[in-house]
Amino acid sequence: MMKLDPKIPPGPLETKWDRRRFSEKLVSPNNKRKIRVIVVGTGLAGASAASTLGQLGYQVECFCFQDSPRRAHSIAAQGGINAAKNYQDDGDSVGRLFYDTIKGGDFRSREANVYRLAQVSTQIIDQCVALGIPFAREYGGQLANRSFGGVQVSRTFYCRGQTGQQLLLGAYSALCWQIERGQVTMRPRTEMLDLVVVDGQARGIVVRDLVTGQMSTHTAHAVVLATGGYSNVYYLSTNASGSNVTATYRAWKQGAAFANPCFTQIHPTAIPPGDVHQAKLTLMSESLRNDGRLWVPKMARDHRPPEDIPAAERDYFLERRYPRFGNLTPRDLASRAVKAVCDEGRGVGPGGHGVYLDFADVLHQEGLDVVRERYGNLFEMYQRITGEDAYHAPMRIYPAPHYTMGGLWVDYNLMSTIPGLFVIGEANFADHGANRLGASSLMQGLADGYFILPYTIGHYLATAKFTPVGEDHQKSRAALQRATARISRLLNSKGCRTAASFHRELGQLLWNHCGMSRNEEGLKLALTSIPALREEFWRGVMVPGSGEAFNQELEYAGRVADYLEFAELLCHDALHREESCGAHFREEYQTDAGEPQRDDSRFAHVAAWEYREGASPALHKEPLLFEFVPPTTRSYQ
Amino acid sequence: MALSGLGLVIYVIFHMLGNLQVFEGSHALNGYAASLRDMPILLWTARIGLLSLAALHIVLAIQLTFRNRRARPVAYAVREYRQASFASRTMAASGLVLLLFIIFHLLHLTADVIDPFSADRLDAEGHRDVYGKIVHAFQNPFIVALYVAGQLGLGLHLTHAVTSSLQTLGLEHAAFNRLFNAAGPTVALLVVLGNVAIILAVFFGIVRG
Amino acid sequence: MKFTLNIWRQKGPGEKGRFVTYEAGDVSSGMSFLEMLDSVNQGLIAKGEEPVAFEQDCREGICGSCSLVINGIPHGPDRGITTCQLYMRRFPDGAVIRIEPWRARAFPIIKDLVVDRRALDRVMQAGGYISVNTGGAVDGNVLLVSKDQAETAMDAASCIGCGACVAACKNASAMLFVAAKVSHLALLPQGKPERTRRVRAMLEAMDREGFGSCGNHR
Structure with a gap:
């Protein structure tokens, strides 16, 4: 029976982390050299963790499926990173960042974790500056800030529209240093396919060398997963096409609880989908909502060009519904508002899948040059993709799956239900509750990797007992066997449909029944359709080539196979959560005004799912206690 | 590469300036030549220095060319250059043309092997008649064609060479980059114009014996 | 179409x-x-x-x-x-x-x-970083960097490391890649102490990997 012990230190909120750090056992420097740690993934969380662990003296083996650690998808984050520096003296503080994050997450995250996140946020900025990250500066030479998605203070640090890139390259450069020093062994183009668990402890992973196809087992004293989120389960998302659920999903099958999988964030400002061949959705930075105004025609099926629609016949729906936050309303509410007006037939563009994001006012007030300086690269990107000029006509945008708040369950020490398996960054269920605020994912990834995991993993390594485990251990061989059998099964299934066609079908199914809004009927339908689709996949998928060579189609088919199982878990979770909170909107649970209705009496808990062979997953609940911020209705009106 | 090249560029400029004295008549040019010959130690030091500089430049160039060829063992089937100029892409070729031209030039006007006609003539003042030699040489259309071709090779080479050498030396500054970028084409143009002016002036009878 | x-x-x-x-x-x-x-x-x-x-x-x-x-x-x-x-x-x-x-x-x-582009990673490992440990960094605003300087550093830091510069160069040189990293870090006060060592180490690594030499095109 799985036991969920969050291990939150008792006592005052402000000193929980300090006290935990003090009470932790340390590993002596001599022993660190003998301890091996595996880190899977080299995004912000993985790269910062691997470099810091290497610097502390552990022997780190680091894996990524990309050709270089620098290509992890953190690189694509545009907007910025939050920190409670209060450089602008606009009333920000650790407490306020904590409060905003708890509230933004619709009271479905742990107070202690979120407070710690807000605390270390300031250290992250200092660390990044020391690493040479060229943050935007004021004329006086000080760090510049902007306000970002759903908060009323300016606490976001940024590097133009490429903050994720710069932060990742910073972490990557630190990783490079540790590789040069021999502390980290880097294995790019290597994909994790299974987890080795011995005596209940995570002791290694099974990987496939994507160039040679060779399968091998790597063992260590602890395993850290930093493998990102699973938005690609929807097929079309803003994630990189390689982003996948495989590592976390396979860990789940080995006994790690998966928490809140139904909390998937749909970002409001992506470029609307075009034709069927489209392979990805492109995000337009949320910062556009600082100056752009969202609107649709008041009349349904109004096909006039936007410039012919007079102001009186336009509905600035975010400003109307959320007058206090207007166009800066948090992502979940904004996305749903967009969907609502499109469902009413008022959407614009092909298929009615889109709303206008209009810059006419700011262009008129501040001039073309100002707008060009602020958003030039985004306008260019928009033009390249759509062939339209947003300086003259409003942009069209539509929501797209973007980030997943759900992930493997971890305790306060970031350890999963399998001792020795740590999960960091987007891969864990962590700190964002039911909805993540803008510029918070970079903060969480780096907080976990630089400042939290390196402490907490030390305590585990200092206190756990280890038996010798190598490649030849029976459990290692069994894990290798499992992964190899799966590869053979894929290669031997000689159907005639491509993996992509199954993926697209699954994505459509999920988008329709477990997307921006969900209902019991749709979810139940999805839960019967998914297994059928999965069966068809194993009967009818075509994977050409061999397993002993570079084979991109084989890699992809393996990931799709996991999505086809994972999607079911996602729907189970969405079905169980009979309330609307954050990104999870159940149509049955809304107010008369169409606002989400949270149910704290029944659902103020983390839903952690346990894998059961041949049966539906088992639900375990970690109650969420709010000692410091009493839950209120999350109102942005 | 850059340093030896710049040394040679400086020589080429002075060579051109010295020769321009042909426009001041035989007295000036032959006197200038004689004054160089009056300092044999300096002259031979300069000649040996120049030759070794040229040799060094050639050896380095060969090394570099092979290294760069090795860096791309399989060539592209189709190639379109966006940034690299024609001059920069043909440095090895223009260098080779230049080398052949210099050998010819030395055999022709320095060692008098090719056309010994005016080798030992003296002018009225008893100096070696360099002026007469030049006037004689550039009345021959074949020689003129060869020299003009050699000058075009030189021009092409210098266009990229000078700017490139400055960049190798790290001379890069937003305020001066236009100057540095213009240096190559300007030097090339001036040297070629100066030298070709002499050749054509003789050929068209502006400068006579 | x-x-x-x-x-x-x-x-x-x-x-x-x-x-x-x-x-x-x-x-x-x-x-x-x-x-x-x-x-x-x-x-x-x-x-x-x-x-x-x-x-x-x-x-x-x-x-x-x-x-x-x-x-x-x-x-x-x-x-x-x-x-x-x-x-x-x-x-x-x-x-x-x-x-x-x-x-x-x-x-x-x-x-x-x-293609296998790990050569670029090895060039980075030779010196494309600031040797600073995690923790103990001074407050971000202690180091003042002028806006112009930060923008110029950001221009250089924007390199995505795709290797197109190598592919485009007549000599298959990685000079633009190296120069981008060197400039980014040398333009910032944090990167100054190691700038000389960084340039040497990265250039040596570039030569070791078999890239050609820079043709100085601009």
């Missing part, structure tokens, strides 16, 4: 490659270049043939994975973008398009259009 593609196919490292012609039919002008290749590949897979291997990931021009030389130009005919940001409306209907991998000794071909 319809296109004729001449694509470099090569089974593995060190094997002999050749151009193979494929027809891409039913292409819409709003399709990206990679989506066009996807659709060609879907056709090949359905026929049981091996799809053309090419690299891509973020499909928004930032990860630096995609690496195609299109009609003799790395990342294709448009300036300032990567292959994944190239759209088919850029090509006339019926065009013949030649697709090659990055070609350089330092980038051995893994398969078809996929």
Whole structure:
């Protein structure tokens, strides 16, 4: 029976982390050299963790499926990173960042974790500056800030529209240093396919060398997963096409609880989908909502060009519904508002899948040059993709799956239900509750990797007992066997449909029944359709080539196979959560005004799912206690 | 590469300036030549220095060319250059043309092997008649064609060479980059114009014996 | 729209490659270049043939994975973008398009259009960082950096490390890649203490990897 012990230190909120750090056992420097740690993934969380662990003296083996650690998808984050520096003296503080994050997450995250996140946020900025990250500066030479998605203070640090890139390259450069020093062994183009668990402890992973196809087992004293989120389960998302659920999903099958999988964030400002061949959705930075105004025609099926629609016949729906936050309303509410007006037939563009994001006012007030300086690269990107000029006509945008708040369950020490398996960054269920605020994912990834995991993993390594485990251990061989059998099964299934066609079908199914809004009927339908689709996949998928060579189609088919199982878990979770909170909107649970209705009496808990062979997953609940911020209705009106 | 090249560029400029004295008549040019010959130690030091500089430049160039060829063992089937100029892409070729031209030039006007006609003539003042030699040489259309071709090779080479050498030396500054970028084409143009002016002036009878 | 593609196919490292012609039919002008290749590949897979291997990931021009030389130009005919940001409306209907991998000794071909770019990582490992430990950094505002300086550093830091500079260079030199990192760090006060060592180490590493020398084109 799985036991969920969050291990939150008792006592005052402000000193929980300090006290935990003090009470932790340390590993002596001599022993660190003998301890091996595996880190899977080299995004912000993985790269910062691997470099810091290497610097502390552990022997780190680091894996990524990309050709270089620098290509992890953190690189694509545009907007910025939050920190409670209060450089602008606009009333920000650790407490306020904590409060905003708890509230933004619709009271479905742990107070202690979120407070710690807000605390270390300031250290992250200092660390990044020391690493040479060229943050935007004021004329006086000080760090510049902007306000970002759903908060009323300016606490976001940024590097133009490429903050994720710069932060990742910073972490990557630190990783490079540790590789040069021999502390980290880097294995790019290597994909994790299974987890080795011995005596209940995570002791290694099974990987496939994507160039040679060779399968091998790597063992260590602890395993850290930093493998990102699973938005690609929807097929079309803003994630990189390689982003996948495989590592976390396979860990789940080995006994790690998966928490809140139904909390998937749909970002409001992506470029609307075009034709069927489209392979990805492109995000337009949320910062556009600082100056752009969202609107649709008041009349349904109004096909006039936007410039012919007079102001009186336009509905600035975010400003109307959320007058206090207007166009800066948090992502979940904004996305749903967009969907609502499109469902009413008022959407614009092909298929009615889109709303206008209009810059006419700011262009008129501040001039073309100002707008060009602020958003030039985004306008260019928009033009390249759509062939339209947003300086003259409003942009069209539509929501797209973007980030997943759900992930493997971890305790306060970031350890999963399998001792020795740590999960960091987007891969864990962590700190964002039911909805993540803008510029918070970079903060969480780096907080976990630089400042939290390196402490907490030390305590585990200092206190756990280890038996010798190598490649030849029976459990290692069994894990290798499992992964190899799966590869053979894929290669031997000689159907005639491509993996992509199954993926697209699954994505459509999920988008329709477990997307921006969900209902019991749709979810139940999805839960019967998914297994059928999965069966068809194993009967009818075509994977050409061999397993002993570079084979991109084989890699992809393996990931799709996991999505086809994972999607079911996602729907189970969405079905169980009979309330609307954050990104999870159940149509049955809304107010008369169409606002989400949270149910704290029944659902103020983390839903952690346990894998059961041949049966539906088992639900375990970690109650969420709010000692410091009493839950209120999350109102942005 | 850059340093030896710049040394040679400086020589080429002075060579051109010295020769321009042909426009001041035989007295000036032959006197200038004689004054160089009056300092044999300096002259031979300069000649040996120049030759070794040229040799060094050639050896380095060969090394570099092979290294760069090795860096791309399989060539592209189709190639379109966006940034690299024609001059920069043909440095090895223009260098080779230049080398052949210099050998010819030395055999022709320095060692008098090719056309010994005016080798030992003296002018009225008893100096070696360099002026007469030049006037004689550039009345021959074949020689003129060869020299003009050699000058075009030189021009092409210098266009990229000078700017490139400055960049190798790290001379890069937003305020001066236009100057540095213009240096190559300007030097090339001036040297070629100066030298070709002499050749054509003789050929068209502006400068006579 | 319809296109004729001449694509470099090569089974593995060190094997002999050749151009193979494929027809891409039913292409819409709003399709990206990679989506066009996807659709060609879907056709090949359905026929049981091996799809053309090419690299891509973020499909928004930032990860630096995609690496195609299109009609003799790395990342294709448009300036300032990567292959994944190239759209088919850029090509006339019926065009013949030649697709090659990055070609350089330092980038051995893994398969078809996929090359091994780890050489760039090794150049970075030689010195492309500021040696600073996690923790103990001073407050971010203690180091003042002028806006201009920060912007210039950011220009250099924007390098996505795709290797197109190597592919485009006549000499297959990685000088632009190295220069971008060197400039980014040397322009900031944090990077100054190690600047000399960094340049030497990275240049030596670049030579070791078999890149050509810089031709000083600009």
